[in-house]
Amino acid sequence: MTSAPATHAPSRPAAPAPETSPAVTVEKIGGRVGAVIGGVRLGGDLPAETLAAVRAAILAHKVVFFRGQHHLDETAHEAFARLLGTPVAHPTVPSRDGRYSLGIDSGSDLGGRANQWHTDVTFVPAYPAFSILRAVTIPPYGGDTLWANTATAYENLPAPLRTLAETLRAVHSNEYDYVGARPGASEEQLAQFQQVFLSTRFTTEHPVVRVHPETGERTLVLGNFVQKIQGLSGQDSRRLVELFQAHVERPENTVRWHWATGDVAIWDNRATQHYGVDDSDDHDRALRRVTIDGEVPVGVDGRSSQLLTPREVPEPAFGVASGASGATGAADAA
Secondary structure, rough: OOOOOOOOOOOOOOOOOOOOOOOOOOEEEEOOEEEEOOOOOOOOOOHHHHHHHHHHHHHOOOEEEEEOOOOHHHOOOOOOOOHHHHHHOOOOOOOOOOOEEEEEEEEOOOOOOOOOOOOOOOOOOOOOOEEEEEEEEEEOOOOOEEEEEEEHHHHHOOOHHHHHHOOEEEEEEEEHHHHHOOOOOOHHHHHHHHHHOOOOOOOEEEEEEEOOOOOOOOOOOOOOOOEEEOOOOHHHHHHHHHHHHHOOOHHHHEEEEEEOOOEEEEOOOOOOOEEEEEOOOOOEEEEEEEEEEEOOOEEEEOEEEEEEEEOOOOOOOOOOOOOOOOOHHHHHHH
C-alpha cells in the first residue's frame, strides 16, 4: 500500500502593492524584487497615510528606493527610522554618531566592502526587521548594491527541496571566513576585524525556512554568516548551503541599484539578502545604515531560533540589545 504524496502548502501571498495618494508613486523595477518610490520626503514628520504606503511597499517589493533625500542627516535619518520600529545598534561595531548610524565606508575593514551575499546580523536571534541605508559619498563608478528576494527563492524551489529546507536548521556566526572574503587583507585589517567585529563571538541556530511575521510568506535564512547545517557533516552541509544559496542568487531573483548621493534604500531584512559590490577601486564610498529591531524567527514547525553563545545578547554601547525581549540563552535551553 502506498501513501499519498505529500502536498506543498503554498505560502500566503505577498502583501499587495499599496494604494497610494496621487502624490506618492510606486514604480516596480524588477519582476521579483525592487521598486522606486516617488513623491515622498523622508523624515520623522511623515504623515501616517504616507508611512503606511511606504511600509506596504517594502513588504510587497522587499526593497524600495528613494531619490534626492539630500536633507537627511543622522538625526533625521534616525527620526524616520523610528516610524518603522525601534532602532537598534550593531552588536559589535561602533556607530558613527554614538547612537544608531552605522558607517558603511570603503575605508573601513568592517563591512564597507562586503562583496558577499548576506542578511544583516543573522548571527543573533532577533536580527533586524528593516535596514535603512543612505548614500553620503558615491564613487564615480562601481559600488552598486544588489538585493535578492528570499521569499521567491523559497517559493521557486522544486517541491522536494522546499520540503527538505523546512526540516533544516543552520548555525550562523559573526566568525566567518574574513580572509576568504578578502584575500588581500593585511595583518592590521585582520587584527581590527578580530578586535571589533569579533569582540563578542555569536552563534545562533535559525530555521533554514522562517515564516514571515507580517506577510506569512516563507523565506530562506542563509547568507555568509551560515557556518553549518545542524546534524550534517561539513561536506554535506556546505553542499546543501551552496544548493539553496544558488537559488537565492539567481539573476531573475535580484535587483541591482546604482547609487547617487542622497539615495535611500529600505529593505525587509527578513525577506532579502544583499551584496555590496567592491568594484570602485580606491574611490571613496560612504553610506549610513540604521536598522530596526526584529523578531525571533519561527520555523514552519513552530520552533524558534536559539542563541547558542554567548548566554545572552549583550547591550551595545548605546540603546537596547538586539532582540533583547525575545532572545533565549543557551543556558535556558539546557
